[in-house]
Amino acid sequence: DVKVTQSSRYLVKRTGEKVFLECVQDMDHENMFWYRQDPGLGLRLIYFSYDVKMKEKGDIPEGYSVSREKKERFSLILESASTNQTSMYLCASSRGQGRDGYTFGSGTRLTVV
Amino acid sequence: GENVEQHPSTLSVQEGDSAVIKCTYSDSASNYFPWYKQELGKGPQLIIDIRSNVGEKKDQRIAVTLNKTAKHFSLHITETQPEDSAVYFCAASTGGFKTIFGAGTRLFVKA
Numbered sequence: 001d002v003k004v005t006q007s008s009r010y011l012v013k014r015t016g017e018k019v020f021l022e023c024v025q026d027m028d029h030e031n032m033f034w035y036r037q038d039p040g041l042g043l044r045l046i047y048f049s050y051d052v053k054m055k056e057k058g059d060i061p062e063g064y065s066v067s068r069e070k071k072e073r074f075s076l077i078l079e080s081a082s083t084n085q086t087s088m089y090l091c092a093s094s095r096g097q098g099r100d101g102y103t104f105g106s107g108t109r110l111t112v113v
Numbered sequence: 114g115e116n117v118e119q120h121p122s123t124l125s126v127q128e129g130d131s132a133v134i135k136c137t138y139s140d141s142a143s144n145y146f147p148w149y150k151q152e153l154g155k156g157p158q159l160i161i162d163i164r165s166n167v168g169e170k171k172d173q174r175i176a177v178t179l180n181k182t183a184k185h186f187s188l189h190i191t192e193t194q195p196e197d198s199a200v201y202f203c204a205a206s207t208g209g210f211k212t213i214f215g216a217g218t219r220l221f222v223k224a
Contacts, residue, residue, distance in 0.1 A: 004156070031210065040122070042202060043157070043214040050210060058211070090156055099164070099208050101147045104156030 003027075004105035006091050012111045019078040021108050023091030030095065032074035033102065034058075034066060037088040046089075049074055081112045115140040117205050119215025127223050132190045134218045136203035139184070143205040146179060146186050147212070151200045161188070193222045 007022035025032065031050050035043040045058030047066040055066050063085060067075045074093075078085055088109050092102040116139045126132050138146075144165035149157035163170045163177045163186065170177050174193075179186045186205075190197055200219050206212040 040216055042117075042119075042216040045211060048210050056210065092156075099145045099206065101159035101162055102149075102157075102212070104149075104158070106154070106156045 004091055004093055004103050006089075006105040006108050008108050009106065010109050010111075012113060013078075013081050015082060015112055017078075017081045017112075019081050019110065019112075021076040021078075021089055021091075021110070023074045023076070023105055024072050025074075025091075025093040025103070026072065027093060027095070027103065028071070029093035029103075030071075031093060032068065033092040033094070034064075034074070034076045035090045035092065036060065037090055037107070043090065046076065078110075081110075083112050086110060086112045115143075115205075115211075115213045117203060117213045117215045119203050119218055121218060122216065123219045123221075125221040125223065126193050128193060128195060130193055132193050132197070132220055132222075134188045134201055134203065134220075136186050136188075136205075136215050137184055138186070138205040138213070140205065140207060140213075141184065142207045143184075144208055145206040146177070147204050147206075148175075148177060148188050149202045149204065151202065151217075153199075157202055190220075193220075195222050195224050198222045 004025045033048040034046040049068040065077045091105040118137045147162035150160045151157040176189045203215040
């Protein structure tokens with residue numbers, strides 16, 4: 001069963017901490033994405049990557065960075081966590097350029113206190 | 114900017130009834146329209162998709178329709194069952210890397 005695995009299901013961090021969210025996919029997909037999910041706002045794209053070491057900003061990149069050192073792994077970094085970054089974070093991967101559906105991970109619910 | 118509007122935000126139906134969720138997109142270049150189902154505690158899962166050269170697609174109890182002129186697309190679930198209860202997201206893509214998602218519809222199927 002192919003999957004996207006997010007390392008943590010729940011995280012609680014303090015304001016100002018540096019936070020790492022990890023995502024691994026086993027489908028050899030070229031594209032990986034980080035979304036943020038908030039009630040009433042749907043899914044908003046933070047960053048995506050179409051190849052190793054390549055990254056592009058999404059719609060809400062402020063306060064975030066990403067790293068893709070290996071094809072199967074895509075990390076989201078909160079440089080200095082703030083309370084407005086409390087949210088559900090979803091990682092996804094895909095083979096095509098927006099003409100193939102995404103495979104999502106189960107999500108990481110991050111609370112910043 | 115590009116936008117996908119999704120209605121209703123909440124839908125409650127009796128088991129066995131049909132459910133319809135509607136979406137409108139703004140970018141006329143959109144050509145791929147996936148639908149995702151998100152169950153409690155899980156990530157969204159692709160359940161059906163439609164491309165711009167097709168007007169309708171069916172897969173067992175679910176179907177999607179697309180009206181490119183009106184920039185509308187809809188998800189139809191027939192003979193609903195309690196396990197259909199979930200949040201459903203529509204999305205639109207122009208074929209690039211950015212897929213725009215609707216805000217979601219929470220579907221309740223009452224037994």
